[in-house]
Amino acid sequence: MDVDELKKNFLARYGGTAQGLEVFFAPGRINLIGEHTDYNNGYVLPCAINFGTYLLARPNYERVVRLASENFDYAAEVTLGKPLSRQGEHWVNYPLGVYDQFAQHKVKMQGADLLYYGNIPNGAGLSSSASIEVATAVMLNDQARTDLPMMELVKLSQQAENQFVGVCCGIMDQFAVGFGKKDHALFLDIATMKYELVPLMLADYCIIVANTNKRRGRADSKYNERVKECRKAVEYLRQVRPIDFLSDMSLQEFISVKHLIPEATIRKRAAHILSENQRVLDAVAALRRGELPLLGQLMDASHNSLRYDYEVTGAELDALAEAARRTPGVLGSRMTGAGFGGCTISLVHKDAIANFIESVAQQYHQATGLQAEFYETEPGDGARKLS
Secondary structure (H helix, E strand, O other), rough: OHHHHHHHHHHHHHHHOOOOOOEEEEEEEEEEOOOOOHHHOOEEEEEEEEEEEEEEEEEOOOOOEEEEOOOOOOOEEEEEOOOOOOOOOOOHHHHHHHHHHHHHHHOOOOEEEEEEOOOOOOOOOHHHHHHHHHHHHHHHHHHHOOOOHHHHHHHHHHHHHHHHHOOOOOHHHHHHHOOOOEEEEEEEEEOOOOOEEOOOOOOOOOEEEEEEEOOOHHHHHOOHHHHHHHHHHHHHHOOOOOOOOOHHOOOOHHHHHHHOOOOHHHHHHHHHHHHHHHHHHHHHHHHHHHHHHHHHHHHHHHHHHHHHOOOOHHHHHHHHHHHHHOOOOOOEEEEEEOOOEEEEEEEEEEHHHHHHHHHHHHHHHHHHOOOOOOEOOOOOEEEEEEE
């Protein structure tokens, strides 16, 4: 669905003319490596992609905000100036959370009619929620003329998901959505919020996203449980020195003190986080040297760690990754996102794409009975106003 069609649908829904109608876009994201490290103050290496959320907005000169989506039947209308509350488990909680954050910051907002459309598979682990949040934040920043820098919009969007939606997500998703740059990955140190754009030169290779089509609801998944387990690991490791996050230790230091964690499960969770931090550093170095085969090996190792130490993959993601690795022309494959369903990403030679899709789809269906969907994607720019 293109922007012109979206504008027609907007006018059909809300009436009036196109005067004052503006269009905003926020991408989804994939994470090349560095999974579940963000809420542990570690390293991540995501990139924005060329799929995302379109938001059409027009002032209505009332004290109400009307929210509708081309992806969901549920629509809502809320009154500005009154406390906002969650609306069940519906998608509108993500933009409403952003409105709530702006209200807490005493931003004077005007009424508006809003129409969202996303071409990111919902619940697939490509950050459709962060995309909705950041698109809303960019729109409100523009309409209220608050001139907040992108970093503030990213933080507000994360706080919306933490406080309003109730998911203990880190900041990586919103950061990648806000700061993405075409043909680059973002090497981000969560502890300092310093980042570096790393050229993502894939040459004869491309990134193929494979969707398990097993819907993943992160808010009611074991995501929050993993956050608590990591905090428990920190408590054990504080016997050595006063750390606040697992990533305050290096992998080498952890190996020497891991015996202080008596619970095998908690020890495995910490092992993943510390080894994953090192894999991010190794992946950045590999990209700088143009060593794509090494990046692929690190992706494989990351998935294995997420499978056996962090236990967030599941049968569907494992089946996709295994099928990809058995297919000629693939350098590496791993889950991306929080897990428990969602998507894998694979580095695939351009000449092997057709065979990859056919072969992996067949193997996956035989293993799970589900039909996978495939998307060829590329690193794209971050959230912005289109018109």
